[in-house]
Amino acid sequence: MSSTLGSRIRQIRKHQKKTLTDIAGNHLTKGMLSLIENDKAQPSMDSLHHIAKVLGVEINTLLEEHSIYDLRKMILNAHELYKNRAFNEVIQLLEPYLSVEKVHSYELATLATVYAKSLYMEKDKGWQDYLQLAESYFQSMHLYNEIAPLDLFKIAIFMWEKKYDQSLAYLREKRQEYEDAHIELDIIHELGFRYHEVGCLIFVGEIEEALSKVDENIIYQTKHKHFYRMDEYYRIAIIFSMIDQQEERMIHYLTKLDLLCDLFEDKNMIGFSLFLKAHIYNEYYHDYTKALTFTDELQKLFDDDVLYIEELETGKALYGLGQYEKALLSFKDLEQKDLGSLLELDQSLLVPRYSYQALCYEKLGDHTKAVTLAKKAQVEMKKLIKPIEYYNRFVNETYKQLTEQKKA
DSSP: OOOSHHHHHHHHHHHTTOOHHHHHTTTSOHHHHHHHHTTSSOOOHHHHHHHHHHHTSOHHHHHSSSOHHHHHHHHHHHHHHHHTTOHHHHHHHHGGGOOSSOOOSHHHHHHHHHHHHHHHHTTOTTHHHHHHHHHHHHHHTTOHHHHHHHHHHHHHHHHHTTOHHHHHHHHHHHHHHHHHTTOOOOHHHHHHHHHHHHHHHHHTTOHHHHHHHHHHHHHHHHHTTOOTTHHHHHHHHHHHHHHTTOHHHHHHHHHHHHHHHHHHOOHHHHHHHHHHHHHHHHHTSOOHHHHHHHHHHHHHHTTTOOOHHHHHHHHHHHHHTTOHHHHHHHHHHHTTSOOTTSOHHHHHHHTHHHHHHHHHHHHTTOHHHHHHHHHHHHHHHHTSSSOOHHHHHHHHHHHHHHHHHHHO
8 A cells, every 4th residue: 555645656657657757748857756756855736736637647646645546446345345245344444544534535435435334234333424424525526326325225224224114204305305406316326216115115004106116117127128126026016916816917027027037047036936936826826736846946946055935935835735744844944044134025924924833733733832823923913014914914814713713
C-alpha cells in the first residue's frame, strides 16, 4: 500500500506505463519529477495539478493515503468476502482504512457501504453510522444509483426484523422521492424495488395487490428481457393459484418455471420447481405417490443433503398414504433444522407440519400427543404477523377436529 505522495505518483505512472519524461512534459524537469517521486522534494500545487492532469486522475487521488488502484482492489476483495458471507473478514479488512468522521471519495464510500452491511450482519450497532456516511457522500455527488442499493438494504432490514408495515412505508416513500425528483434508476435497482414491494404486500396481508404486482412485474421484466427473481415470481403465482383453485393459471406458471429451469440449469431453481410440484400433488391433487416421485428427485438432486422442503412434503405424502410412522420420521428430521430465519411465506408453509404430526399420532392411537401437537401448530401460527390464510385454516381445523373427537 502506497503511503507517501511521491510513491503514489510513481505507482500510478508505472501502472500506466508512462515515463518520467511523459509526465514531466514542458512543466517540470525529469530530475525534479524524480526527486518528487522519491519524496526528496515537494511539488507546488501548480505542479501537482499538472501531474494529476497528465495521469488522468483527480488531485485528491494523489493526496489520499491509499491509491485509487489499491482501494478498487480492496472493493473487489470486500465484495467477494461479503458474497461468501465472510462478514467478520470484511470488517477486519476494512476497519484500518475507514473513519466514521469523513468519506471523501467514491471508493471509500463504496467500502463504507460494504463495511456497514457486514457490521449489521455481525449485529454491530455501528453499522448505521457508516451507511449514513456513504449515503451522505453519494447524495453530495448526486449518485442516486449508488443510494438506491442502500435504500434496498434498509428495506430488507425491516423485512428481516419482521417490521413489514415499516418496510412497505419506507419503500413507497423512497420511490416517491425518486419519482418527484425525476430520477430514473438503473434497471436492476428498479427491479429490486418492485420485488421488495411484492414481498412487503404479501407480509402485510395485501395478497390481491401483491398478485397484481407479480403479474405486472413479470410483464415488465419480459419486456426488458430481464430475469431478476423471475423464478420467485413464478413460485408466488403458483402457490396462490393453487390456493385460489385456479388450475389453468397454476399449470401456466409451472410450465413457465420449467422453461426457466431449462434455460438457466440452476440447481436451486430446479429444486424449488420440484418442491412446488410435490406440494401441489399433496395439497391440490392428493396424489401422494406422485408427490413422492418429486421429493425423491429433489433428494437425488442435492446428493442426499436433504432440504427442509423435501422432508416436509415427504412427510405429508407418507401421511396421505397411511404410512404414519414413516411420516413421523420425516417430520422428526425436519425438527433438526434451524428454520427461524425463514420469512413468513415459508413459515406459513412449514407450521402445518405440527398438524400433520398430530394427525399421524391420532391414527396411531396417541390422542393426547395429537392434541398437544395440534395446539403447538396453532401457537406457532399465531407468532406470524400475517400467516397465509389457507395454511392457517388447516391448522385451526385440525385442532378443532381433534379436540371435538376428545369431547365425543
